[in-house]
Amino acid sequence: MAKRDDPRTIGRRVQRLRRERGLTQRQLAEPAYTSAYVSTLEAGRVRPSDEALHHLAGRLGVAFEELATGRPAHLATDLRLRLTEAQRTLALGEAEQAAVQYTGLLGEAEAHELVEEQATAQLGLGECRLETGDLTAARAHFERAEQTLADASLPARVPARRGRAVAHYLAGELRYAVYLLESTLDELNLGGLHDPDALLLLYTASIGPYMDLGAQARAAQAAELALALAPQVGDPALIARMHRSVARTLLAEGRIAEADASLAKAAEMYRQLKIRTELANCRWMRGYVYAQNGDLARAEEELRAAQAMLASHRAALYSSQVAVELADVLHRRGSSEEASELLRGVLGGLSPERGAVHAAAAHRLLGIIAEDARDTEAAEEHYVRAMSLLERAGAAGDLADLCRLLGDLLRRTGRTEAALDAYRTGLGHRTAGTTTLGPAPAHPLL
Incomplete structure (x- = not known):
């Protein structure tokens, strides 16, 4: 239940609504209350009970929550629906458009003090900024989301913590990213907070930093734990992301066929969910798998497709990363001049x-x-x-x-x-x- 306004604010609201509807204090009060009670309430000298507010709301033709908090009926539900629409816009690769949607929704959520919706909007803005490569802004949004949820449980704060870690990882701060992820895992596991979604999110996010740090054993262990948690998780997008990350550890262990199968599962899920950027990332990873296996023609095909998908949706940082992988394949195929040109363009970003x-x-x-x-x-x-x-x-x-x-x-x-x-x-x-x-x-x- 949302926090009620103070008695004076509620009293003024009751008076305004009563006058708009042309009711006297006696008409509003009857049959359960007296006109004197309504007069005292409108003056802000009494804190109305839930029972009294339900009665007054019924007589005034408004929802109980609107009378108690000033929020329009079903506002939170409507905001959540529009937040989902913004998430879908981002999933289709339209990060800038999604950011505009999230910014407007954040303003509404702040105006009506809807904490969870504020945090969701900040998380969405953080993901948009990761997509466009503005890592400083991304970190700021994730930090604000975590601050907004300061009174919530740790599992509720995990998406914001994971977002911060990913932003640091993409900025090259690998050890700090690992510290954020591992300390949060410890807090969850030692505290007995077994939340499969939160754990899977953290283990999946840790694989990339572990691999780049040269800690292959930990990456493999994180992948193993992620796979074990997957059957307990209901979010298909989270499962797909896990399969894409696990493919890295399988590849490092020389298990090429299994890595390709894991990526195929992820890609199919992303197709069904219509998450374009993650689908592009899957094609990127499959290109890398083919390159490691010596199938350079297929590697080039997958990497060019991934880069085109990311570039068309202004995912600048990810597009640059794919370009480096593509340049390696081009060089190995004898197109060193094209590879050099591609790399010099990448270094500018x-x-x-x-x-x-x-x-x-x-x-x-x-x-x-x-x-x-x-x-x-x-x-x-x-x-x-x-x-x-x-x-x-x-x-x-x-x-x-x-x-x-x-x-x-x-x-x-x-x-x-x-x-x-x-x-x-x-x-x-x-x-x-x-x-x-x-x-x-x-x-x-x-």
Whole structure:
């Protein structure tokens, strides 16, 4: 039940409605109350009981909630319906249009002090900003959503916490993203708050940061727990997202067919739900699977389709990330010039604060292309830039690989001592990828 207004505000409302309907105080009061009671109530000198308000609401022809709070009847229901429509707009890839809808709905929810609807609108705005690559604004919206729900249970706050973690992850702050996710998992599991939807959301979100940090064992464990939780979850979009994330761990373990099957399940769900951006992300991941398996023609087809879907809906950050994967496939297929052009275009939209891991991947690939063209100076410059980005992000697994590439380049150009230093640094990062995260989060009671 929504919080009632104070007696003075209710009294003024009763008086206004009574006069609009041409009723005297006696006509409004009878047969259950007296005109003196209505006079006292309208003056704000008495707090009416629920029974009295129900009587007055019936006589005035308004809903009890409208008389008690000033909110139009069914306002919350109508707002929730329109929030669902905004969510559907976002699902179709129209992030800017959805943001306009969410902004208007947030204003209405704030005007009528509807807490849950305010939080839902803030979450929607956060997702819109993730889609368009405005990570600072996304974090701010998720933080406001969590503040709005400060008095709610932890499972209710999990979508906002997960949104914050994803925004930090996309900005290249991998360790902080993992900290947010793991600390929330611990709070849920140690507190006995077994909420399958909340747990699945967190485990699914943790897979990407774990993989980029080089913590494959934790990523695989998160995927295993997500799969175990899935039968208890009723939200098909959440299940589809889980299948897409789990595919990463299957791929890392060399289980190509299973990864492809997992992505096929996710893609079919997204088609049924008409969630275009997530469907594009599925095609992106399938392209990556095909590339890892050496099927470059199919990889190029899937990645071009994903990029076209994302670019047409202004999903700038995700589109840039797909472009890096596509450039790798193009280079491997002998189209290095097209790959270089694509990568240089991508780097204009990425930065240390926005897609750091993929910006590093772009520099790494440009370095490899430069090496193939025997331009060792340009190759070294790109490798060093990539290392700087990955060090800030803490992406240990990628750093180890990059140190090997740089070491090989230095060795081939006769700088043996510098090459040995690069190899040693790479070994240090390879070890760090499995030892610096601290204890794994507590497991749920499945």
